[in-house]
Amino acid sequence: MNRRRMLQTGLLLxxxxxxxxSAKAGMEYPSKPVKLITQAPAGNGPDVIARIVADRLGRMWxxxxxxxxxxxxxGLLAAQAAVAAEAxxxxxxxxxxxxxxxxxxxxxxxxxxxxxxxxxxxxxxxxFLVAVSPSLGVGTLSEFxxxxxxxPGEIAAAxxxxxxxxxxxxxxxxxxxxxxxxxxxxxxxxxxxxxxMGGRISVVFESLSxxxxxxxxxxxxxIAVTSPTRLPDLPNVAAVAETIPGYAASGWFAIMAPAHxxxxxxxxxxRDLHEVLEAPALKQTFEKLxxxxxxxxxxxxxxxxxxEQKIWQPLAKKYIAAK
Numbered sequence: 001m002n003r004r005r006m007l008q009t010g011l012l013l014x015x016x017x018x019x020x021x022s023a024k025a026g027m028e029y030p031s032k033p034v035k036l037i038t039q040a041p042a043g044n045g046p047d048v049i050a051r052i053v054a055d056r057l058g059r060m061w062x063x064x065x066x067x068x069x070x071x072x073x074x075g076l077l078a079a080q081a082a083v084a085a086e087a088x089x090x091x092x093x094x095x096x097x098x099x100x101x102x103x104x105x106x107x108x109x110x111x112x113x114x115x116x117x118x119x120x121x122x123x124x125x126x127x128f129l130v131a132v133s134p135s136l137g138v139g140t141l142s143e144f145x146x147x148x149x150x151x152p153g154e155i156a157a158a159x160x161x162x163x164x165x166x167x168x169x170x171x172x173x174x175x176x177x178x179x180x181x182x183x184x185x186x187x188x189x190x191x192x193x194x195x196x197m198g199g200r201i202s203v204v205f206e207s208l209s210x211x212x213x214x215x216x217x218x219x220x221x222x223i224a225v226t227s228p229t230r231l232p233d234l235p236n237v238a239a240v241a242e243t244i245p246g247y248a249a250s251g252w253f254a255i256m257a258p259a260h261x262x263x264x265x266x267x268x269x270x271r272d273l274h275e276v277l278e279a280p281a282l283k284q285t286f287e288k289l290x291x292x293x294x295x296x297x298x299x300x301x302x303x304x305x306x307x308e309q310k311i312w313q314p315l316a317k318k319y320i321a322a323k
Contacts, residue, residue, distance in 0.1 A: 029089055029265050033064040036255075037085075038094040039078035041071045045126075045209075049253050049291060050094045053123060056276040057269075075099040076107060083116045087258040089265035093117060095254045097165050097312075100305050105316040106163070114306075117256040120266055121273040122296035122304060124286060125250040127227035128169050129211050130240065131220040132203045133196045141224040141243045144203065148179035156182045158192035159205040163320035168312055169226055169249035170205040171319065176244050196220055207251065208234075209290030226250060233287060252308075253291075254301050270298050 036054045040046035047069060054065035070078035075098060082093035095117070104113055130141065138144045148155050157174075159167040162185045174181050184201060186192040189210040195201040197219050204211065204220065208231070214220045224240045225231050226249040240247045255273060257266060274295040276282060283293055296304060 027264075029268055030061050030063045032090065033066055034058075034061075034090050034092060035066050035068050035085075036092045036094060037068045037070055037078050037082050039071055039075040039096070039099060040069065040094075042069050044071075045207075045289070046094060046096050046253060048289065049123065049286070052282065052285060053255075053273070053276065056279070056282060057272060060272055060276060074107060075103050076109070079103070079109075079113065079117075080111070082256070083111045083258060085258050087260040087262075089257060089261050089269065091258060092120065092269070093256045093258075094123075095256045095305075097251045097308075100254075101309055101312045102163060102165075102316045102320065105313050106320050116259050118259050118261055118266060119298045119301035119305065120255040120257050121270040121298060122294055122301045123253040123255065123273070123277065124291045124293040125227070125252045126207050126209070126289075126291050127225050127231065127248075127250040128166050128205050129208045129215070129222050129237075130173070130203065130205055130224040130226065131196075131211055131215065131222045133199065133201070134218070134221050135199060136202050138223065139221070141238065141240060144223055145177045145179055145243070148174075148177070148181055152180040153182060155202045156184050156200070157203040157205065158184050158186045158195065158201045160189075161185050161187065163316060165249065165251050165312075166205040166207070168315045168319065171315060172249060172311075173205075173226075173240060173244065173247065176247060193219060207290050209288075212290070227292070231292070252294075254305070266298055 036050055038047055038050040047067065051067045054067050058065040070081050079099055082091060085091035100113060132138055132144060138147055157170055159170045167183060167185060170183055189206050192201060192204045193214045196204055211220065215222055222237045225234060225237050226240050228239060228241055228248040230237065230239050277293040277295045286293055
């Protein structure tokens with residue numbers, strides 16, 4: 001066989017060789033500790049979720065999965081570290097709502113979140129609770145909307161800082177309901193609850209975990225959840241979608257990897273993540289934190305994120321980037 005023929009044969013075999021190497025890498029993975037980067041400080045909500053997932057995957061793999069906290073710059077430092085990491089599956093990234101939907105709108109990034117990170121799988125969602133002061137005299141979302149229409153601009157609603165997901169969720173609900181409500185940003189949920197009890201605020205949008213104590217104490221009255229359907233632990237609280245069809249809003253968590261991570265490794269992590277999230281004990285742990293698991297494949301995760309961007313990025317531009 002002459003030199004030219006040998007070269008042609010080698011080129012023909014190359015794609016199959018690459019696929020074989022990728023498959024072998026997937027079977028051997030992981031052979032050393034794995035890092036999971038999160039933008040959350042230690043002890044913060046997303047950090048707790050990351051550590052639970054890391055612990056379960058580590059047990060399954062027989063390898064440590066180390067949670068690496070890289071807070072700062074609105075999530076930029078964590079994303080930057082993930083994008084710069086070697087695409088070998090040993091560095092993963094916890095994507096959260098703000099990093100994938102809001103950060104690309106509000107910051108000039110030196111990379112592209114969609115191009116430079118590859119979806120691996122979806123962890124779960126944290127829907128918000130819509131709760132009112134008992135003194136407001138409404139018991140359902142429909143009653144609240146009717147009251148707001150009678151009193152345009154008079155009702156004040158508390159939510160997290162301007163541009164955070166609870167705030168955007170509130171603004172989307174008000175827009176779709178055709179009501180005018182004053183959104184008041186609060187740095188802490190506890191302050192919002194105190195002001196509701198004091199009559200200074202009438203309604204609050206916040207995660208279930210942040211409001212559960214006040215709900216259980218009867219200090220505030222839940223009138224809706226922002227999940228697509230009712231939650232298993234709040235079956236008597238209607239979903240917003242029962243009044244405003246198609247409405248859904250939540251904070252969420254996903255796992256991503258540097259772009260060009262071998263497909264076989266991505267598939268393995270995705271499958272193993274799915275198995276971990278289906279464990280009843282983990283689901284119970286997450287539900288106590290107001291988080292509801294929703295396993296998805298890598299491609300379904302990518303589709304979900306793109307659909308979310310279409311909904312929330314225009315609102316982020318309106319309420320954050322344009323301020």
